[in-house]
Amino acid sequence: MKSPADLSEASMSSYLKCISPIDGSIYAERPLMDKAAAFDAVKHAGDAQAAWAMRPLDERVAIVRDAVARIGDMNDQIVPELAWQMGRPVRYGGEFGGFTERASYMADIADAALAPIMIEDSDSFTRYIKRVPHGVVLVIAPWNYPYMTAINTVAPALIAGNAVMLKHASQTPLVGERLAQAFQAAGMPEGVFQNVFMGHDVTADLIAAKSFGFVNFTGSVDGGRHIETAAAGTFTNLGLELGGKDPGYVMEDADLDAAVDTLIDGAMFNSGQCCCGIERIYVTASLYDDFVAKAVAIVSGYKLGNPLDSDTTLGPMAQARFANEVRAQTAEAIEAGATALIDPALFPEDDGAYLMPQILVDVDHSMRVMREESFGPVVGIMKVADDNEAVRLMNDSDFGLTASLWTKDMARATAIADQIETGTVFVNRCDYLDPALCWTGCKDTGRGGGLSEIGYHNVTRPKSFHFKKAL
Structure with missing residues (x-):
């Protein structure tokens, strides 16, 4: 039943429409990317990612922390937006508490979680394992906790040196725009974080074309199956949080x-x-x-x-x-x-x-x-x-x-x-x-693991270095 924009009705037209549960009105409407524009966005992300990954870790962390704080500054606007988009009562004050807790923790542990594993550093050999970014990460986020579920992957992926494309649920389109606004104001280089509006078919085409090093999806079991089908044979790394009971x-x-x-x-x-x-x-x-x-x-x-x-x-x-x-x-x-x-x-x-x-x-x-x-x-x-x-x-x-x-x-x-x-x-x-x-979960709930030090394992890959020193 968790239903992000995985199989959204928006895929059937050139526009995404958020129908407010408050009164059934169209609360927001956005044009969907066509296939050419979507592939251009992937290329833009890939072109920007290498320079982003070369920036010192503490600089990447600082920009993510700044963007998170800017979301907090928008909270008075965000809370009623969430009510209009997905129906949560304003009395509960939005998601910034959990949002900042998760992002801040991942920023706090980044240095230790991404540190090389040193095996040997002797007169004869230097051997170690590094965790390096996948490249471009696609995050497909759900509407039910749209800020917190998105930041679970967005924060560690960016901190680890990836570029991120966020495809948010059709029910909560303003969330991706708010995040993009915050990252831009925090000084994120152009192309490193992109909010995109794409239908199911275009998303599947991008995954099938090996556009991403990692795809994280939170949504329905059926949506997860479609993600796996699109990724079949591409060896794309997947993180799937699906149904629950x-x-x-x-x-x-x-x-x-x-x-x-x-x-x-x-x-x-x-x-x-x-x-x-x-x-x-x-x-x-x-x-x-x-x-x-x-x-x-x-x-x-x-x-x-x-x-x-x-x-x-x-x-x-x-x-x-x-x-x-x-x-x-x-x-x-x-x-x-x-x-x-x-x-x-x-x-x-x-x-x-x-x-x-x-x-x-x-x-x-x-x-x-x-x-x-x-x-x-x-x-x-x-x-x-x-x-x-x-x-x-x-x-x-x-x-x-x-x-x-x-x-x-x-x-x-x-x-x-x-x-x-x-x-x-x-x-x-x-x-x-x-x-x-x-x-993390098991059975039809999905695969992979987010947050904690293990969350960094999802958004990176191990790379081994084996140097024999010339004597």
Whole structure:
């Protein structure tokens, strides 16, 4: 369900159109590059990259830090822009906190992460391994957290000496423009960072033509398959963060109030449109009834409405078709025996992008809502008998991005964490991206790893130096 401009409707015309979920109006419209212009942009990036890579690391870091700060200076304009583009309520203040945390951490560790690995420096030999840039990196970013997901790759790629072309989602076209504005003002050499508007076909043509050393894509599983198909036979390095169906498991010794507050927020925040949002919850039998009652009370207190209203806690989904998919999954589950606990009378909706939140019980894994990515404000809660059942259910998924465990027993948590097929295991928290840890997944969630020192491995390649000294 994560749906950036991977297979965008914009591909069908010469213009990209952002339809605002607030009122269905066209909020932004941009011309799409034709194939010739796109290949010219790649050449421009390649021509600029060599000189950029030759600049001292500290200069590259300084320009990236400056650009990040300039995004912060634009925050008052960015917050309502995000509300208009993808529906997040203005009360939450945008993404600059996480945006600057991630970029700053990658800048902080750049010197150590990119330092050569010295094997030998003797009278006879000098042997070492360097990490060198791929050249031109394409970042295809999603709309749900459009600044934070983009900077995950943009910052380390630029710092490492690559040129970057950013193709942002059709739902959030102003984000790429804001980033380009910030980098230009920070003194980024022309061509090193380019914001581009391209349709799917042109993007696929560029990838198939070996235009990029690395392509990072965050989006749907189907979109990831199209990226892999376009790259087939080119040996292009790929980073793919695709779907998710992230579970939470609440054990009998958990802090119940903290578990309910955090997991329900993880399921509902941003109208459920979070890459690592909680989509299914398993609760030990002794806490199940209390957990469900507290969860219903929290969700019943939300206010669904216009995201420009500071009282709104739940805005519209980014597109009506995304909301309709969640409605379909929910209706199918109810027809199959699930019970919906949130009263529709509390949340008048318009059958469009404005979707009420819902909690489902009496669910099982035969239902799509417990197996397929929902990416919306709905969560199923199941009672489990023990750790073995919880592990089996958490692993009964095609996806593996994160899992959230709730217990005071760290040894028990560690033993369970070792059995879960996932990229990240949280204990007593969820829905957070720690830039010091590798952001990665398994199964249909994708491949590769972003942020942390390992994030630099994605945007560079190893190059070995073996010098025998003449005596």
